[in-house]
Amino acid sequence: MEHYGPETYGELNADVYDEWHAHLDPADAVRCLADLIATGPPGPVLELAVGTGRVTIPLAARGIDLRGIDASAAMVARLRAKPGGERIPVAIGDMADVDPGTDDRFAMVFVVFSTFFFLMTQDEQVRCFTNVADRLLPGGRFVLECPVPDVARYQRNQSVDVHDVGLDHVRLVTVRHDPLNQRFDGHHVLISGAGIRLAPVSMRYAWPAELDLMARIAGLRPRHRWSGWEREPFRGEGMYVTVYEKPAPATPTAEAPRTAPR
Known part of the structure; x- marks a missing residue:
């Protein structure tokens, strides 16, 4: 689609986005993400494509240190107009850069509701994985909610x-x-x-196995894959949630003493 950029969807749809997606209850996502945060390393949490704050605002209300990045200033303006939204630091930029304006390391980075597929090429998607891995703390998680493509x-x-x-x-x-x-x-x-x-709207879809390969390239390992935020077994269709983890550095082991020659 000619002239379509990272900010296009949000800039043209911000005024109707919440209305058109009012049927999507974020409660299950918020609960699952909060559980994952509680069992990971301590540190701030970043949402890619934070949008109007549908998930980030209720997560922040639980006392979690939330940050965001989004390409659309119009979507972020909607977030900041909501109660609690004005307290969430949000950078305007490309989510593939994973750069909310600081060099902080994150306990978790997440992207929900298919939005990862708004990265329009495989190179951009791989770059996002790599930048996420660079910014995660050891033991930190990258959580994605995506659909299995139904071609x-x-x-x-x-x-x-x-x-x-x-x-x-x-x-x-x-x-x-x-x-x-x-x-x-x-x-x-x-x-x-x-x-x-x-x-x-334009999207570049990827299969679960392709996302796993991107994670491997970035140095992340798969931890969980569920068919939804209630952690149902993965069915191979519909929306699903994947949790990748950044391995902690290996602990050096003491070298065994050598046996003296006889």
């Missing part, structure tokens, strides 16, 4: 789905699939009495 739903590499219907509106999602580049380009299309509104 079978596309006929002739395209689809149109109905997401919402009311007396005075209909919201559609139209997508073109590029299997060579593992890319979806599409629009949320809102048709109402006020006219037609287009909300573009």
